[in-house]
Amino acid sequence: MANLSSSLIPPENREDLTTRRIRVFARRYGMDALFLAYHAAFPLTLTSDLLYCLRENFVPDCPWYAVADVLLSGLCQPAGYDLYEMEGKTRDCLLQRLCNEFGEERLKALANFMSQYIAYHLQSDSSERALVFGERPQWTALAYLSPDAQEAINAIKQELQKLTATADAKERIRWAALVESYADLLSEKGFQPLLLKWSQQTLDGQPIQDEEMQLAAAMGVSLEFFDFELAIIVTEDEPTEELKPFGFETVTVNAQGKVIKKEQNQAFYFVESLGEVRLEMVAIPGGQFLMGSPPDEPERDDDESPQHEVTVQPFFLAKYPVTQAQWRFVAQLPQINRELDPDPSEFQGDNRPVEQVSWDDAVEFCDRLSQYTGRPYRLPSEAEWEYACRAGTTSPFHFGETITTDLANYDGNYTYGDAPKGVYQGETTPVGSFGVANAFGLYDMHGNVDEWCMDNWHENYESAPKDGSAWLIDNNNNSHRLLRGGSWDYNPGICRSADRYNDLDADYRYNNIGFRVACAGAWTQ
Numbered sequence: 001m002a003n004l005s006s007s008l009i010p011p012e013n014r015e016d017l018t019t020r021r022i023r024v025f026a027r028r029y030g031m032d033a034l035f036l037a038y039h040a041a042f043p044l045t046l047t048s049d050l051l052y053c054l055r056e057n058f059v060p061d062c063p064w065y066a067v068a069d070v071l072l073s074g075l076c077q078p079a080g081y082d083l084y085e086m087e088g089k090t091r092d093c094l095l096q097r098l099c100n101e102f103g104e105e106r107l108k109a110l111a112n113f114m115s116q117y118i119a120y121h122l123q124s125d126s127s128e129r130a131l132v133f134g135e136r137p138q139w140t141a142l143a144y145l146s147p148d149a150q151e152a153i154n155a156i157k158q159e160l161q162k163l164t165a166t167a168d169a170k171e172r173i174r175w176a177a178l179v180e181s182y183a184d185l186l187s188e189k190g191f192q193p194l195l196l197k198w199s200q201q202t203l204d205g206q207p208i209q210d211e212e213m214q215l216a217a218a219m220g221v222s223l224e225f226f227d228f229e230l231a232i233i234v235t236e237d238e239p240t241e242e243l244k245p246f247g248f249e250t251v252t253v254n255a256q257g258k259v260i261k262k263e264q265n266q267a268f269y270f271v272e273s274l275g276e277v278r279l280e281m282v283a284i285p286g287g288q289f290l291m292g293s294p295p296d297e298p299e300r301d302d303d304e305s306p307q308h309e310v311t312v313q314p315f316f317l318a319k320y321p322v323t324q325a326q327w328r329f330v331a332q333l334p335q336i337n338r339e340l341d342p343d344p345s346e347f348q349g350d351n352r353p354v355e356q357v358s359w360d361d362a363v364e365f366c367d368r369l370s371q372y373t374g375r376p377y378r379l380p381s382e383a384e385w386e387y388a389c390r391a392g393t394t395s396p397f398h399f400g401e402t403i404t405t406d407l408a409n410y411d412g413n414y415t416y417g418d419a420p421k422g423v424y425q426g427e428t429t430p431v432g433s434f435g436v437a438n439a440f441g442l443y444d445m446h447g448n449v450d451e452w453c454m455d456n457w458h459e460n461y462e463s464a465p466k467d468g469s470a471w472l473i474d475n476n477n478n479s480h481r482l483l484r485g486g487s488w489d490y491n492p493g494i495c496r497s498a499d500r501y502n503d504l505d506a507d508y509r510y511n512n513i514g515f516r517v518a519c520a521g522a523w524t525q
Contacts, residue, residue, distance in 0.1 A: 041094035257419030267441035299493030315520035320431035414491035449514035
């Protein structure tokens, strides 16, 4: 149990919330991750790609998974798909610590790196995720840059001029107000706020007001400031969710289903505490993969075409499908949009996967879990699911060319390729009970229960997203969703990494349908 003290702390001894947030981060994730956070504080919308570049150039001793630690911790808030923002006071404090720890020359080097990074992405025709000045300017925290990298700055200015030529006055005021809220430290060091240059003429004679002031003026009243006492509850021994390593075994089989290789591997995860129940979330590294199946893969369907390369950002995915014990805990949390049956499953068991849950039910589960934990839980996109299932493989199964009932729960009366017939369980099995994972450390990706994905159903991959996001349809008449992974009552061909079980209503339930949760920012349309 955490040791809580609810006494009023004298103001002179009180640790401000920003300092406490940084202290807790350092305790959970270590100093290397904190040093990465220092560099991530320079005013610019954060993406995993940017953090990987910062790590490579400034904190090379920092482990790769620290990127996820920074983005998914309390230091950042999601602002869209793979877009994150830091609160202003947190930025200021981290930048000040950057100067204290590494000196002002590091701040200058960081500013020059940012100039080059921004200019490259603005001018890159091949970048599908060029900085979001036009798409979502309110997320863009480009404020202060060193005048040293003049060539890059000129390129940035040209792009800004194009984008702001069509911006209305209200939009310009809002952008300028955003810039003016940035770190005093940077302006003291001589960095120039580029966005204010083009907006100054519009702003002349138009004071910038926050929403409260604007509302008060519209109502014909004035607002006055007042002082008040703040009671703070200090948690000395709060639970930690730092990433921890775990070991697991993977196997590879030949075309006859015989195990030809066993390996011990390691991945990283954190534990979400749901009362006495654990939800284990595995860190999935970002990367590229070929989604879909080749024309010569046995038992493939046309809806798995065309194969296309997809880039997936780092995220977390549950080690197992959601269990009945996890479901019951979340089902008793406050309702967001719809009621949840606390005990929907036909095959009972705390550690068995929950089943007979609809897509709508799964989304409600994620919403409640997000509200309870303060972290952004959701269903994985179809691309994320297949990327996580394959875990670097290109074969029909992450086990290899075929599968057997020694490795997964499916209808063993049927075979795939040259593998032998096996056992037909006729029901779900406890999650992880086969004892073998894929190379990312995920269990039960083939069989046991079908798993909902976030996407709407599409008949093939023509025009599918290439950034790993969910392929959603802005049409109230299309609520059809899809499943991945196969289940206990399917033949093994439906359990392949590329197989798509199609065209189901969002309210459909059956005793072979479950899901697993992802943790990462939401997508934008």
